[in-house]
Amino acid sequence: MMTTSLYSSFFNIDMHSGVDRKSGKKGTRTFTNVGFHFLQNKRRRAVQPKGALQVTASSAKKILVMGGTRFIGVFLSRLLVKDGHQVTLFTRGKAPITTQLPGESDQEYSEFSSKVLHLKGDRKDFDFVKTSLSAEGFDVVYDINGREAVEVEPILDALPKLEQYIYCSSAGVYLKTDFPPHFETDAVDPKSRHKGKLETESLLASRGVNYTSIRPVYIYGPLNYNPVEEWFFHRLKAGRPIPVPNSGIQITQLGHVKDLAKAFVKVLGNPKASKQVYNISGSKYVTFDGLAKACAKAGGFPEPEIVHYNPEEFDFGKKKAFPFRDQHFFASIEKATRELDWKPEFDLVSGLTDSYELDFGRGTYRKEPDFTTDDMILDKSESPVISTFSVSV
Template sequence: MKLLIMGGSGFVGQAVVRALLTQGHGVTLLNRGNRPIQGTRQLVADRNDPDALDAALAGQSFDAVVDTNCYSGQQAATLIASLGGRTPDALVISSAAVYADAALHPPGEDAPVGGGSAWGDYGRDKTDVEEVYRNGGFRSGVALRPPYICGPNNDLDREAWFLRRIAAGRPVLVPGQGTAEYHFLHEDDLGAAVCRWLDTRPEGFASFNVADPQLVTAVQLPEMLAKAAGLPVDIRTVGDAAGTARPRDWYPFRDVHCAADPTRFIVRFGWAPANPLAERLAQIARHLSESKDTQASDWTPLEAAILSKLD
């Protein structure tokens, strides 16, 4: 297939592009051109500039667009206008952050959306993105809603944050009682999910959760990473010892659930994670250890202050 990929050079985009190239698709990237990717064709434009986008896409047509970096309804509308009806199918990477506070945990696709309060504008904006794509006139369209995306190429300091503390023998401080529950999606499994949808492209627009179905609590996550690294771990639940400090000031996640029931996508498209989550975490731990990303020390004064209240 002849595919247009919006973005493609970031963590999520590269995972999608790798999967598409492995499947033999013809891949054209449209981004600001900072990081070319071998095996792809490059169009250079800032997606926030309608004139530049129009110029880059003038006379271009594709079988489908895969949008990996859309963060507002306006960005979605600008792209759809520049495509000019010449691309029949569309996939956009959305987020589990679209689910409203009233949604059951873990939410299914029929749960109320609009963005949870913990996610601020991000959840609201991703909801807008889905709505614009839903009304974009595509023959076939889908919004994939992953929760936390993990992998050895993660450019967000999450898995490495835990592993640095575990490797240094530092305590891992966990917000509250450590009961927040997370779903994860490995970068390669996201790429496989995109390919699976492209294989069928059913008519109409739908939103689907995509995740490894194993729920992991905030306490279980460092336990699993420590086991993957073959090291002991000292986990301390913080309770109210952090005072007014927000979890994100000293911890890589919020103290809220982040999960999305993937059953519907699994059943509809026959997709499943290629490996159990424990194996994926072991792969990540090995990669980060080999790349020395776990050797730096970034223990903070705030962590030290919180720990002093627990001892």
């Protein structure tokens, strides 16, 4: 990922550090990329481009983003700052608080980074979370990286007057069904690997918090740290066949990160979103084979050779041979489009093109390719291996 030389010219100002009375642990509230005038006037209006909608001071919110330096929060925080909100990112400070995005001008990046504050700490240090958040006070919390309900309780305790808690959940909480797509009212699976997110939603509801929960399906786009489109791009660039489990007609769904970020903004202060859950993803579904072809089209590669295989005939150990769950998995976004004045701007090919041109196509990616499982499959590909597969989701 690209960082800019502008970052080295920024400075950190340690506003206050505290020692927890019980644990003796120290925590530092560090405000990053700001001038002294900004520290003295946190709720000033943002500079708007000519002709843009002006945001009044009364509509500006003091917003805490839990996370915000990896993927979703990178795009969300830019939208919030552009709308005139005061944005503080809560992170451990192990990664740069802001980085210049591919395609982002120096001026755009400078304006954004000069307005972002940073609260340095570990969200699992519950005592520090309580003391630091209660001292600062926030109107709204965007929780992008919360995984367990226990991580959310101290935030709620620290902010009893919180106006809204906006949570990034997952469509993975749904119970498998023979009647897709998933709707927000569908049964959930308390044993899913996302049960922590499900328990967090229950906590928010039980505490009477004005919350909104967003359930994305598969997310893709520039800076994606999950091997979704990158997995296909690596194989396409290497001119290798694409191994796809079973028949390849399994149906799934992807949503672009920029569309997701806009949905997060649409629920802010929206009375229709109060104590509601929304599925957010792309408007169309796609088969595994179709996704391989869409990635090829987005990157300007020839249509790929697709090799189908039966996963039960292989022992891949701990390695993951394919980046998607081998089943139908998709959700309806009808409720969000109806209630939030939101709809995806990217179709799948244009979204994958955006991802490729701003990330992989520039030579940046999160992981080096590993074709170990591919070679196991291809070595056996001379034998027919197609089998029937479950259509549950």
